[in-house]
Amino acid sequence: MTAYIIRRLLLLPIIIIGVTLIIFSMVWSLGPDRLLASYIKSPEALKTPDAEERLIRKYGLDDPMPVQYFKWLGNVVKGDWGYSMVGKDGVLQSILQRFPYTLELAIYAFIPIIIVAIWLGVISAVKHNQFADQFIRVFALIGWSLPDFVFGLLLLWIFYSKLGWFPPGMVSTQFDLAMRESSWHTVTHMITFDALINGRLDIFVDALRHMALPILTLAYLWWAYLLRITRSSMLEVLRKDYIRTARAKGVPERIVIKKHAKKNAMIPVLTVAGASVIGLLGGTVFVETIFSRTGMGRFLADAASLLDYWSIIGGALFYSFILIIGNLIIDVSYALVDPRIRLN
Amino acid sequence: MAQKISDFRKLSKKFLRNGTAILGIALLSFFIVIAIFAPFIAGENGDNPYQIPRVSWSSKPIAPTAEHPFGVIGGRDIFYGVIWGTRTAFQLGLIIASCAAVIGILIGSVSAYFGGWVDEVLMRIVDIFMSIPFLVAAIILTTILGKGLDKVMMALIVFGWMSTARLIRGNILQAREEQYVLAAKALGQKNFIIIVKHIIPNTIFPVVVQMSMRIGSYVITAAGLSFLGIGAEPGYADWGTILSYSRNWMTMLDQSWFAIVFPGTAMVLFVLAWNLVGDALRDIFDPRLRN
Numbered sequence: 331m332t333a334y335i336i337r338r339l340l341l342l343p344i345i346i347i348g349v350t351l352i353i354f355s356m357v358w359s360l361g362p363d364r365l366l367a368s369y370i371k372s373p374e375a376l377k378t379p380d381a382e383e384r385l386i387r388k389y390g391l392d393d394p395m396p397v398q399y400f401k402w403l404g405n406v407v408k409g410d411w412g413y414s415m416v417g418k419d420g421v422l423q424s425i426l427q428r429f430p431y432t433l434e435l436a437i438y439a440f441i442p443i444i445i446v447a448i449w450l451g452v453i454s455a456v457k458h459n460q461f462a463d464q465f466i467r468v469f470a471l472i473g474w475s476l477p478d479f480v481f482g483l484l485l486l487w488i489f490y491s492k493l494g495w496f497p498p499g500m501v502s503t504q505f506d507l508a509m510r511e512s513s514w515h516t517v518t519h520m521i522t523f524d525a526l527i528n529g530r531l532d533i534f535v536d537a538l539r540h541m542a543l544p545i546l547t548l549a550y551l552w553w554a555y556l557l558r559i560t561r562s563s564m565l566e567v568l569r570k571d572y573i574r575t576a577r578a579k580g581v582p583e584r585i586v587i588k589k590h591a592k593k594n595a596m597i598p599v600l601t602v603a604g605a606s607v608i609g610l611l612g613g614t615v616f617v618e619t620i621f622s623r624t625g626m627g628r629f630l631a632d633a634a635s636l637l638d639y640w641s642i643i644g645g646a647l648f649y650s651f652i653l654i655i656g657n658l659i660i661d662v663s664y665a666l667v668d669p670r671i672r673l674n
Numbered sequence: 675m676a677q678k679i680s681d682f683r684k685l686s687k688k689f690l691r692n693g694t695a696i697l698g699i700a701l702l703s704f705f706i707v708i709a710i711f712a713p714f715i716a717g718e719n720g721d722n723p724y725q726i727p728r729v730s731w732s733s734k735p736i737a738p739t740a741e742h743p744f745g746v747i748g749g750r751d752i753f754y755g756v757i758w759g760t761r762t763a764f765q766l767g768l769i770i771a772s773c774a775a776v777i778g779i780l781i782g783s784v785s786a787y788f789g790g791w792v793d794e795v796l797m798r799i800v801d802i803f804m805s806i807p808f809l810v811a812a813i814i815l816t817t818i819l820g821k822g823l824d825k826v827m828m829a830l831i832v833f834g835w836m837s838t839a840r841l842i843r844g845n846i847l848q849a850r851e852e853q854y855v856l857a858a859k860a861l862g863q864k865n866f867i868i869i870v871k872h873i874i875p876n877t878i879f880p881v882v883v884q885m886s887m888r889i890g891s892y893v894i895t896a897a898g899l900s901f902l903g904i905g906a907e908p909g910y911a912d913w914g915t916i917l918s919y920s921r922n923w924m925t926m927l928d929q930s931w932f933a934i935v936f937p938g939t940a941m942v943l944f945v946l947a948w949n950l951v952g953d954a955l956r957d958i959f960d961p962r963l964r965n
Binding site for chain 2: 492622
C-alpha cells in the first residue's frame with residue numbers, strides 16, 4: 331500500500347505540470363494582440379503610436395511559448411494570478427474571497443444529499459420491484475435527466491416569483507447592512523457560521539432560507555446518482571450468503587437490513603460520497619448564477635461572459651487543484667479502508 | 675454467422691420486452707419525427723432556418739397565444755426555437771459523442787496494443803485531461819475559441835474522449851486474456867485479424883452503451899454553455915439559447931415562465947430518452963446480466 335501511495339504522490343507533479351500546460355496553452359493560443367487587451371486597464375495606455383508593440387514586448391507576449399509558460403507558472407506559484415476584471419482585484423484574491431461562500435453551500439448541501447440518498451436507496455433495494463422501488467427509480471431517472479439550470483430556474487419561478495417563499499441572493503438587505511457594521515466579526519467568511527459566532531440567530535435563519543433552493547437544486551442531481559449506487563450495492567449484498575444465513579438463523583428482518591446488509595453495502599457509497607464533495611465544490615456554476623450567489627461558480631460564469639481570460643484561467647486552475655487534491659485524498663483513504671488494496 | 679443472427683434476434687426480443695427501453699425508443703422516435711418534419715411543424719425561416727425568426731423588436735416576453743403557442747422571448751418565437759432546436763440537439767449529441775468515441779477508441783486501443791511506455795504516457799495524458807473538471811474545461815475552451823455551436827462541439831470533443839479511451843483499453847486488456855483469443859493466437863492468426871475479428875466486436879458494445887448515455891450529458895453541457903452566453907449565437911434555434919433569454923428576467927420569472935418550461939421539458943425528455951435507451955442497452959450487453 332505504501333508503494334501505491336508513493337506512486338500516486340510521484341505522479342502528482344506530472345499531473346500538475348500537464349494540467350497547467352493545457353490551461354496555459356489555451357490562453358497562449360489567443361495570440362499576443364488579444365492577450366495584451368487583458369493587461370490594459372485604461373485606453374490611455376494605447377495612445378502613443380507604437381504603444382501596442384512596446385507593451386507586447388514589455389509583457390513578453392511575443393516570447394517563445396515555453397518561456398512564457400515558465401514565467402506564468404512562476405507567477406502562479408508566487409500567488410500572482412493576474413488581474414481580475416470581475417473581482418476588480420487579483421485573480422487569486424478574488425477567488426479566495428468567494429470560495430468560502432461556495433464551501434458553505436457545499437457543506438449544507440452534502441448533509442441532506444447523503445441522508446436522503448442512502449435512505450431512499452435502501453428502501454428501493456429492500457422493496458425490490460415493488461411500488462416504492464418503482465417510484466424511487468422514476469424519481470432518480472428524472473433527476474438524472476434534469477439539467478441543474480433548468481431545475482434551478484423552475485424552483486426560482488415557483489418558490490420565489492409565484493410564492494415568494496425563498497428569495498435569491500445571499501442574505502436579506504437589512505442583514506447585509508448589519509454585516510457591514512464595524513461591530514460584526516468576520517471569522518469564517520461563511521455567513522451562517524459567522525452569524526452563529528456573532529450570536530445573530532435571525533441572520534443564521536435568513537442565510538439558510540436563501541440557501542434552500544440552491545441546496546435543493548444541487549441535491550436532486552446527487553440524489554439521483556447516489557441512490558442508484560446505494561440501491562445496486564444493497565441489492566448485491568442482500569443476495570450474499572451471510573444474509574441468507576442471518577435470515578435462516580431467525581434474525582429479525584429489520585436487524586438483517588440494518589446491521590448485516592447496510593453496513594457492508596456502504597463501502598462503494600462512501601467512495602462516491604467523497605467524490606460528491608468535489609463535485610459539489612465544482613458544480614455550482616449554474617446554481618450560483620441562477621440564485622445570484624457570489625461564490626466561485628458565479629465568478630467563473632461572470633468571467634466567461636466578460637471574456638476576462640485571467641479570471642477564467644485562474645478559476646480553472648483552482649477547480650483543477652480541488653479535483654486533483656480531492657481525488658488523491660479519496661484514493662489514499664480508500665486504499666487505507668479497503669483491505670484488498672491495503673494488503674497488496 | 676447464423677449463430678450471430680439468432681443472437682441478435684434474441685437480444686432485440688429482450689430489448690423490446692423491457693418496458694423502459696420501449697419508452698426510451700418511443701421518446702427518441704418522437705424527437706426524430708419532430709427533427710425531420712421541423713419545416714412542416716414550425717415553418718422555415720428563409721435562407722437561415724436555424725435562426726429563430728424575430729416576431730417583435732421589444733424584449734418583453736409575450737405569453738403563449740394561438741399564433742405563438744409557446745410564447746415569445748427576446749422577440750423570438752419559442753415554438754420555432756424548440757422545434758428546430760431538436761435538430762440542433764441531435765447534431766450536438768451525435769457529432770460530439772461519435773467524434774469523442776472515435777478519438778477515445780483510437781487512443782485506448784493504441785495504448786492497450788503497444789503497452790509499455792506508450793501505454794504509460796497515453797494513460798497519464800488521460801489522467802491529466804481528466805483532472806480539469808469537464809464543465810470548467812468546456813467553459814475555458816469555448817471562451818477562447820469564440821461563439822458558435824461548432825466551437826462548443828470542438829470544446830466538448832477535446833475534453834470528452836478520455837472515459838472511452840479508458841473503457842476500451844480496459845476491455846481490450848481483458849479480452850486479450852480470453853480463451854478464444856489465446857486459441858486464435860495459438861492457431862497462428864495474424865494480430866491484425868485477431869483484432870478485427872475477435873477483439874473489436876467484443877469490446878465495442880460497452881462503448882456504444884457509454885456513447886448513448888453520454889449524448890444526454892453533452893446536450894446538457896452545450897445548453898449550459900449557451901445559457902451562460904458563451905455557446906450558440908443569440909437567436910440560434912437551440913434550447914439553451916432560449917433558456918438564456920430568461921437570464922434577463924430572473925427576478926420576474928412569472929412573466930417569462932414559458933421560456934423555461936417549454937425548452938426545459940424538451941431537454942429533459944430528450945436526455946431521458948437517451949438515458950433509457952443506454953440503460954436498456956447496458957442491461958442487454960452486460961455479459962454478467964446475460965443468460
